[in-house]
Amino acid sequence: MPLTHVFFDVHDVLIDGRQLAGCYAAGVGRVLAARYGGSADAWAEANRQVFADWDSYYTDLNLSGDEGMRDYYEGMFRTTRALFRLTGTPEPPFDELQALSRELPGQVTQGCRALYPEVRPALEGLRALGLTLGVISSAPEGQIRSSLEPVLDLFDGWISGADTADRFDKDEGRYAAAALRSAAAPASCLIVDDKAFAVGAARRAGWFSVHCVRAAGASGTPAHTVVHDLLELIPLCQTLIR
Numbered sequence: 001m002p003l004t005h006v007f008f009d010v011h012d013v014l015i016d017g018r019q020l021a022g023c024y025a026a027g028v029g030r031v032l033a034a035r036y037g038g039s040a041d042a043w044a045e046a047n048r049q050v051f052a053d054w055d056s057y058y059t060d061l062n063l064s065g066d067e068g069m070r071d072y073y074e075g076m077f078r079t080t081r082a083l084f085r086l087t088g089t090p091e092p093p094f095d096e097l098q099a100l101s102r103e104l105p106g107q108v109t110q111g112c113r114a115l116y117p118e119v120r121p122a123l124e125g126l127r128a129l130g131l132t133l134g135v136i137s138s139a140p141e142g143q144i145r146s147s148l149e150p151v152l153d154l155f156d157g158w159i160s161g162a163d164t165a166d167r168f169d170k171d172e173g174r175y176a177a178a179a180l181r182s183a184a185a186p187a188s189c190l191i192v193d194d195k196a197f198a199v200g201a202a203r204r205a206g207w208f209s210v211h212c213v214r215a216a217g218a219s220g221t222p223a224h225t226v227v228h229d230l231l232e233l234i235p236l237c238q239t240l241i242r
Helices: 017-036 040-052 054-058 068-087 094-108 119-128 141-147 149-154 172-181 196-204 230-240
Strands: 005-008 132-136 189-193 208-212 225-227
Touching: 017 040, 017 068, 017 094, 040 054, 040 068, 054 068, 068 094, 094 141, 119 132, 119 149, 119 230, 132 172, 141 149, 172 189, 172 196, 189 196, 189 230, 196 208, 208 230, 225 230
Parallel strands: 005 132, 005 189, 189 208, 208 225
Antiparallel strands: none
16 A cells, blocks of 8 residues: 655654753743743753652652543643742642643743755655645644644644644554544655654554664664664655555
8 A cells, every 4th residue: 555644752852852952941931931930041950850740740650541631631730830840930820830831831942943955855856756745743733743843834734733633642542543633544654753663553453664763773663764864754645655
């Protein structure tokens, strides 16, 4: 069955996670200082402290399974609330803080330019082959769209964040649902992800799976194949659409 759809994870596939981290902290400083006062640098430093201690905010939460999204939102609430504690800023009312925790990832990544340099030509090459491009990520959709804003015009398929899919896990069910949502046969779909568990799940769901590994390694990957640069996808996909 010929390939028709290519889906991408975002971080460390399309977006350089190291560049994003600095941009994200600066965005937190910009947005929260404008809204709640205080120093942008202080808010940014608070964000860096939260990320350094990230696991402690999620230690009793379970993001997997059918109830995972409840804990996903709880984690977002906790990490946002911590920014106020660390800066000594009075907390807003509960409803406002809850809404802020869900809006903030999309707001603070506006203007971030952390795409890997080959992303646009790679996406353009895949579109030229007539392929539909989409995203499957554990990030919220707002953050995905703002992070990918410079190339968002090249995505004509489903942008599936954890919130829009109502599922954090990138498991077999997530990929089966994405194929169904896209009116595509699983065998006509390809996923590009940097996580071994994700490409393994996609493969078990009947997808063609590509492990994106930007450094040397990936021995024993469960994917069909490995790429180190997204431009490598173009000749690969040429063979799969025939």
